[in-house]
Amino acid sequence: xxxxxxxxxxxxxxxxxxxxxxxxxxxxxxxxxxxxxxxxxxxxxxxxxxxxxxxxxxxxxxxxxxxxxxxxxxxxxxxxxxxxxxxxxxxxxxxxxxxxxxxxxxxxxxxxxxxxxxxxxxxxxxxxxxxxxxxxxxxxxxxxxxxxxxxxxxxxxxxxxxxxxxxxxxxxxxxxxxxxxxxxxxxxxxxxxxxxxxxxx
Numbered sequence: 268x269x270x271x272x273x274x275x276x277x278x279x280x281x282x283x284x285x286x287x288x289x290x291x292x293x294x295x296x297x298x299x300x301x302x303x304x305x306x307x308x309x310x311x312x313x314x315x316x317x318x319x320x321x322x323x324x325x326x327x328x329x330x331x332x333x334x335x336x337x338x339x340x341x342x343x344x345x346x347x348x349x350x351x352x353x354x355x356x357x358x359x360x361x362x363x364x365x366x367x368x369x370x371x372x373x374x375x376x377x378x379x380x381x382x383x384x385x386x387x388x389x390x391x392x393x394x395x396x397x398x399x400x401x402x403x404x405x406x407x408x409x410x411x412x413x414x415x416x417x418x419x420x421x422x423x424x425x426x427x428x429x430x431x432x433x434x435x436x437x438x439x440x441x442x443x444x445x446x447x448x449x450x451x452x453x454x455x456x457x458x459x460x461x462x463x464x465x466x467x468x
Contacts, residue, residue, distance in 0.1 A: 289385060375387065415459060
């Protein structure tokens with residue numbers, strides 16, 4: 268008898284950081300929104316505002332890239348005094364992921380996932396010792412679109428996508444706003460059948 272697979276619960280995650288890599292640089296905020304659930308019957312989107320998580324974190328070092336910090340508009344001095352301790356924040360995040368994904372396997376999705384996942388996984392392992400997503404439970408929206416559109420990955424940007432796939436929300440570089448926006452994009456991509464004539468299904 269075949270083993271029944273757990274459904275996947277897709278969680279859109281966006282982080283804002285003050286540099287290109289974790290360790291020398293810091294994750295300053297994290298936002299997450301449940302996008303939808305997939306089982307043997309298909310994918311079902313959820314209201315991305317219904318289950319969300321947002322926290323701001325204390326920087327873990329003194330190094331930062333001014334251009335990266337400017338993107339988010341976050342104040343490192345304020346966060347040094349008021350930001351959550353990374354261990355506490357990541358513990359709260361892990362508990363939230365496990366709660367919203369009861370009965371399913373959580374999967375992080377991002378645009379692009381590579382940057383956000385790098386910080387997310389490093390912080391989870393560094394400060395909690397484990398990841399509710401495992402070591403590879405992430406999906407990249409750029410790759411998902413490129414596959415369905417049969418395009419080279421390097422040809423993909425949000426500006427190349429059909430307008431109906433994009434969220435009508437603004438990309439604000441506030442981690443929760445962007446997680447919600449990208450949750451809508453993910454659900455649209457999961458439902459999309461591909462460009463006419465592309466052969467994508």
